[in-house]
Amino acid sequence: MASVFDGIDMSNAAAVLPRLETARDRLLAGEMTVEVHSGDEVVKFQTVDLAALERRIGELRDRLQPSQARGDFPLKLLVPRMRGGW
Secondary structure: OOOOOOOOOOOOHHHHHHHHHHHHHHHHOOOOEEEEEEOOEEEEEEHHHHHHHHHHHHHHHHHHOOOHHHOOOOHHHHOOOOOOOO
16 A cells, blocks of 8 residues: 655655645645655645644654653753762
């Protein structure tokens, strides 16, 4: 089964995320069809693709910013602060 994202290189999440967010925002603003360019490929999204766009945007955000729910906590939360010295 073909994916609506066929033709978009998802290997670089930082490059793809803003383009997909822009496409989602334009669809939410009322545009019926939005084109996303990836290299020499052009992928068209329609309002029926909004749910898939939201899921893929979430996946890309997770790749860029690890979820704290999975135990990927920032170092500053793991190291207790010493108050008052020894």
